[in-house]
Amino acid sequence: MKSSPTSILIVLFILGICPAFAQGKYFEVVSKKSNGSKTYNGYVMPANGQGYVVLSYQGKTKEQLRSAVFNYIKARPSLWIVKLSDRDERIEYGNFATIGDTSKCIVNLVSSTRVDVEPDNGQLKLYIGIFNQIYSSLYGTARFLISRDGVVVSENETPFNEYKFVQPDSRKEALAYPESVFDTNGKVVNPANKKTIEGFYDGYVADLKSYLDKNLK
Amino acid sequence: MKRIEIICVLFLLILFFPAKSAFAQDKKMKEALEARIKDDKEFAKSQRWKYDDNAWKHSWEGAQLSELYKKWGAPTRSFADGDGGQVAVYENVSVYSGGSYTPGYIETAINGFGQTVITDQKNAKDTRWTKVYVRETTVYTNRNGLITKVDEHYK
Numbered sequence: 551m552k553s554s555p556t557s558i559l560i561v562l563f564i565l566g567i568c569p570a571f572a573q574g575k576y577f578e579v580v581s582k583k584s585n586g587s588k589t590y591n592g593y594v595m596p597a598n599g600q601g602y603v604v605l606s607y608q609g610k611t612k613e614q615l616r617s618a619v620f621n622y623i624k625a626r627p628s629l630w631i632v633k634l635s636d637r638d639e640r641i642e643y644g645n646f647a648t649i650g651d652t653s654k655c656i657v658n659l660v661s662s663t664r665v666d667v668e669p670d671n672g673q674l675k676l677y678i679g680i681f682n683q684i685y686s687s688l689y690g691t692a693r694f695l696i697s698r699d700g701v702v703v704s705e706n707e708t709p710f711n712e713y714k715f716v717q718p719d720s721r722k723e724a725l726a727y728p729e730s731v732f733d734t735n736g737k738v739v740n741p742a743n744k745k746t747i748e749g750f751y752d753g754y755v756a757d758l759k760s761y762l763d764k765n766l767k
Numbered sequence: 768m769k770r771i772e773i774i775c776v777l778f779l780l781i782l783f784f785p786a787k788s789a790f791a792q793d794k795k796m797k798e799a800l801e802a803r804i805k806d807d808k809e810f811a812k813s814q815r816w817k818y819d820d821n822a823w824k825h826s827w828e829g830a831q832l833s834e835l836y837k838k839w840g841a842p843t844r845s846f847a848d849g850d851g852g853q854v855a856v857y858e859n860v861s862v863y864s865g866g867s868y869t870p871g872y873i874e875t876a877i878n879g880f881g882q883t884v885i886t887d888q889k890n891a892k893d894t895r896w897t898k899v900y901v902r903e904t905t906v907y908t909n910r911n912g913l914i915t916k917v918d919e920h921y922k
Binding site: 699711722723727 | 796798799806807808810812821
C-alpha cells in the first residue's frame, strides 16, 4: 500500500489524540463539575464506572481474604494500617510515595495514598482516591515527610502545595501549572501526567493482586 | 519609498514582533511563577505548623498525667471517663479587639434672619470589635494514669 500524505496525517492525528483518551487499567483521572459548581475539579476514579475496583477470588471466604490482606500489608514495609472498621470488616492502609520527579512530571509529585479494602466471600472491593492527596513542588530537590496523622511537610520548608488536577481559572496563572492534567474547561492538556498518575494508582491494585495470586492457593 | 526600504521595514517588523511577544510571554510566566511560589511557600509553612503541633501533642503520649500537672498546673476541669481513665480539660481564653470610635458632630450657624441652620454634619463612626477565642486542650489517660491522647479545639 502506498502511503499518501493524507494517510500519514491521519495516523499522526490518531497517535496524537490517543494519549488524551487513554486510561489506566484500574483507575482514570477525570475532570468533573461538582454539584452547583461552575468550575471543574479533577479526580482519580475507578475506570469501571463503579465506585470501587473488584478483585475476584472464587471459592475464598471473607476470612481467608481478610487474613491475606493483613499478610500483604505485613509483607510490604512501606504500607501501614490507617484504620480498621468494627470487626475488621474494612481495612484501610496507607502509603506515601513519589509519583514522579521533575524529569517525568515537570514537577515533583508525591502521593499520600489511602487504600480501603473490603473483603467479602469470593471477592475484594478496593476503594481508592477518596482520601488520597497528591502534592506538587516546582523544586526538584524537594524532600517530603509524612507524620503519623498524615500531615505532609517538606524539608527546610521547600515550597510545595496540594496538586491541582485542573489549572487555575486565569490564563496567566495557568502558565505556572504545567503539571496539571486539565485546563480550566476540563480538557486534557497534559496526557503524559494523566497516564503517569493512573499508572501509579494502578500499581497499588496490581501489587496486591500479584501478592494474592501467589499466596492464595 | 524605495523597494529596498520597504523590504527592510518588513524584515524588521517580522523580526521585532515575535521578539516582543516572546518577551511579554516571559514576563507573564515570571509573574505567574512568582505568584505560585508565594502560595507554595505559605502552604509549606502552614503544613509545618500543623506537623509541629501534632508532634507536640504526641510528645505527651505515654507520659504520666502527674508530669503534665507539674508543667501545666491544675486543669480547668477534669472528670472520669467511665473506664478507669481520666479526662483533663485546659481552657485558654484569648480576647482580641480592634477598631475605633469617632464621634459625630453637627455644625450650625445663625443666618441673616436670626435662624439657626445646619451647615455641616457627620454621623459617629464605630468600627470597634471584640473576639473571644477559647483554646480547649483535652488530655485523655488510661487507668494507669498514662496519657493516651491530646486533642485541641478552638471555640
